[in-house]
Amino acid sequence: MPLTSSSRLSPATLALLLIPPLMWAGNAVVGRLMQGVVPPVTLNFLRWVLALLMLLPLAGWVLRPGSDLWPHWRRFALLGLLGVGMYNSLQYMALKTSTPLNVTLVASSIPVWMLIMGRVFYAVPISRRAAMGAFMSLCGVVVVIARGDLGGLLSVRLVPGDLLVLLAAVAWAWYSWLLARPPANEPTAIKADWAAFLLAQVVFGLLWSAGFTAGEWLTMPALAPGDSAIQWGWPLVAGLLFVAVGPSLLAYRSWGAAVGRVGPAMAGIFSNLTPLFAALMSATLLREPPQLYHLAGFVMIVGGILVSSRR
Structure with a gap:
């Protein structure tokens, strides 16, 4: 939706639009740093x-026995599975074999998967312009996955991380459609309170995540005597505090406020700054400078989304 007044891109609104991609890029970089x-x-x-724990003081009422959450627990359990249990788990797993820049670039294809899922499952038509934009974005993803070697694309060997982040993108697209098409009887008190809405998802998402974590530990290779799967110390504490506060709470709150001010189309354009921020952080913190094919993929992905979002 086009801007109707210059006040919509005031410094405060611009900050709200920039905080989420900055936090999401930081999430990918910290996830890489936490490997090992x-x-x-x-x-x-x-x-x-x-x-x-941080949401409980803000919206603990949503977990009370008489809350409107429990009659709708199936919906929030599914949202928790996709948005809390799966999406970030798959991203963190992808970072074992892929770089933060690759992960964020491939994840930028989420709008494409949203178009495809909307057409297949919700009968939402795809315009010619949207199809053209989706094709451009998918080409950008292919360039990144192929590491720029389009001539040898048929023989390219995908790293597991590329496939995992594609699965994460599909999960997030499904999650987004569930948010965009809520049931008519969704409780308004929960929906109107961002902290309550997030907490309702997190409480179920943690149950899914606990099950996935148990599976991870059961299938983990045996450790040598004296070794530990978790290296407790200040790097882990600092990393956990960042991903819990920044990408989880601050980005979520800023995203909701930004979408309310400028609409999802404009906010979506800003979200594609995530790979750019990830490239800058990776070069600075991880000594993983971007390659020319990253730039080509970024231009094609963002260009495709710009084409799709124009009226």
Whole structure:
């Protein structure tokens, strides 16, 4: 939806639009830094445990026995599975074999999967312009996955991380459609309170994540005597605090406020700054400078989404 007044992009609104992609890029970089410090699925579980503790003082009422949450528990259990239990677990797992820049670039294809899922499951038509934009974005994803070697694309060997982040993108697209098409009887008190709405998802998402974490530990290779799967110390504590506060609470709150001010189309354009921020952070903190194919993929993905979002 086009802007109707210059006040919509005031400094405060611009900050709201920039905070989420900055936090999401930081999430990918911290997830990479935590490799070898804590198992990836366990990292996701600990992240949301801390987020739950921070949300309880803000919206603990939603968990009371008489709350409107419980008659609608199936919906929030599904939202918790996709948005809390799966999406970030898959991203953290992907970072074992892929870079933060690759992960954020491939995740930028989420609008494409939303178009496809909307057409298949919700009978939402795809315009010619949207199809063209989706094709451009998918080409950008292919460039990144192929590491720029389009000539040898048929023989390219995908790293597991590329496939995991594609699965994460599909899960997030489904999650987004569930948010966009809520049931008519969704409780308004929960929906109107961002903290209550997030807490309702997190409480069920943690149950899913606990099950996934148990599976991770049961299938973990045996450790040598004296070794520990979790390296407790200040790096882990700092990383957990960042992913619990920044990508979980601050980004979620800023995203909701930004969408309310400028609409989802404009906010979606800003969200595609995530790979750019990830590239800058990776080069600075991880000594993983971006390659030319990253730039080509970024241009094609963002270009495709810009084409799709124009009237």
